[in-house]
Amino acid sequence: MVTRTVDLRSDTVTKPTEAMRAAMANAEVDDDVLSYDPSALRLETEMAKVTGKEAALFVPSGTMGNLVSVLVHCNIRGSEVILGNNCHIHIYENGGISTIGGVHPRTVKNNDDGTMDIDLIEAAIRDPRGEIVFPTTRLICLENTQANCGGRCLSVEYTDKVGELAKKHGLKLHIDGARIFNASIALGVPVHRLLQAADSASVCLSKGLGAPVGSVIVGSKSFIAKARILRKTLGGGMRQVGILCAAALVALHETVLKLEDDHKKTKMLAEGLNQIKGLRLNVAAVETNIIFFDVVEGAKITAEKLCKNLEQHGILVMQESPVRIRAVLHHQISESDVQYALSCFKQALTGRVQEENGN
Numbered sequence: 001m002v003t004r005t006v007d008l009r010s011d012t013v014t015k016p017t018e019a020m021r022a023a024m025a026n027a028e029v030d031d032d033v034l035s036y037d038p039s040a041l042r043l044e045t046e047m048a049k050v051t052g053k054e055a056a057l058f059v060p061s062g063t064m065g066n067l068v069s070v071l072v073h074c075n076i077r078g079s080e081v082i083l084g085n086n087c088h089i090h091i092y093e094n095g096g097i098s099t100i101g102g103v104h105p106r107t108v109k110n111n112d113d114g115t116m117d118i119d120l121i122e123a124a125i126r127d128p129r130g131e132i133v134f135p136t137t138r139l140i141c142l143e144n145t146q147a148n149c150g151g152r153c154l155s156v157e158y159t160d161k162v163g164e165l166a167k168k169h170g171l172k173l174h175i176d177g178a179r180i181f182n183a184s185i186a187l188g189v190p191v192h193r194l195l196q197a198a199d200s201a202s203v204c205l206s207k208g209l210g211a212p213v214g215s216v217i218v219g220s221k222s223f224i225a226k227a228r229i230l231r232k233t234l235g236g237g238m239r240q241v242g243i244l245c246a247a248a249l250v251a252l253h254e255t256v257l258k259l260e261d262d263h264k265k266t267k268m269l270a271e272g273l274n275q276i277k278g279l280r281l282n283v284a285a286v287e288t289n290i291i292f293f294d295v296v297e298g299a300k301i302t303a304e305k306l307c308k309n310l311e312q313h314g315i316l317v318m319q320e321s322p323v324r325i326r327a328v329l330h331h332q333i334s335e336s337d338v339q340y341a342l343s344c345f346k347q348a349l350t351g352r353v354q355e356e357n358g359n
């Protein structure tokens with residue numbers, strides 16, 4: 001019987017804190033479709049300020065935040081968006097920009113550090129003037145932190161360069177900022193500076209910030225006005241959404257401060273895993289709260305069996321491929337949890353039983 005659970009599947013698994021639950025119970029609410037919900041307005045005002053944009057809009061999920069943003073920018077048939085081949089919009093959002101929005105994806109290879117080479121982005125730009133066979137590029141999408149590359153941070157210098165490229169070609173720039181607060185804390189750069197070059201961004205409240213539900217998209221007043229209509233079209237207009245926004249405001253005020261600690265515990269786990277024979281990872285590439293590691297050929301156990309063994313001891317991780325596993329930390333993972341997880345990994349891979357405190 002599992003007596004202890006350490007949930008490293010994702011930072012989407014957090015449970016609302018007591019403070020969030022109290023805020024939800026006492027939230028001031030009204031009809032958000034009619035733009036009257038006071039808690040939603042409060043959250044949107046605060047998020048616009050934090051991100052340095054004119055306006056903001058609460059949306060039910062990061063997937064909807066990205067979809068609405070892409071569709072606002074690419075509102076003409078035959079539009080094309082340049083995005084990373086390993087980015088969330090391209091891999092994990094059911095191809096919504098195409099199936100729902102009719103927008104054509106033009107992928108450029110994500111480097112290990114989460115960037116896309118700027119010269120390859122420029123080479124991918126297509127303008128059909130004189131070409132009867134091309135879609136028209138209208139948007140570039142970045143992702144900061146870049147989750148599938150291991151939660152890597154895009155620097156403000158890189159982001160600004162992509163922004164300059166977009167402007168040079170009359171394109172818009174959207175940033176999937178699901179974990180932009182993690183990037184901000186890891187880089188020591190304010191969120192508004194990391195997003196300065198972007199025309200829009202989608203920021204998740206339900207990841208490292210630990211809110212139970214939701215994201216916020218930010219941009220110009222004109223962009224958000226169009227986004228509000230599209231949100232309704234997609235069924236994302238909700239009524240007394242203030243109940244969710246009240247929890248998100250608590251997350252914004254309380255959990256951002258914990259992200260640095262999340263990153264320290266992630267590094268501690270990565271360094272511990274790196275000591276275990278049979279696992280391979282690049283500790284230097286662990287910049288925020290995500291770790292990818294491989295079970296090497298010849299290890300005592302396969303990745304699949306390791307995940308099952310860990311689960312029997314209450315350690316939950318995500319198997320990404322036949323050899324690759326992902327662990328994601330969040331504010332509800334303690335240092336003791338990290339030590340316990342390491343002891344379970346060691347036991348599974350070396351057979352040596354470790355005391356719960358990791359000795």
Ligand SMILES: Cc1ncc(COP(=O)(O)O)c(C=O)c1O
Nearest residue numbers: 061062063064088143147176178
């Ligand atoms: C980088 C990134 N963008 C967007 C999303 C989508 O967010 P949601 O799960 O709220 O749709 C996720 C994960 O959930 C993500 O990791």
Ligand SMILES: C[C@@H](O)[C@H](N)C(=O)O
Nearest residue numbers: 009010011012092147
């Ligand atoms: C899997 C993916 O959709 C989710 N964003 C996560 O990181 O857990």
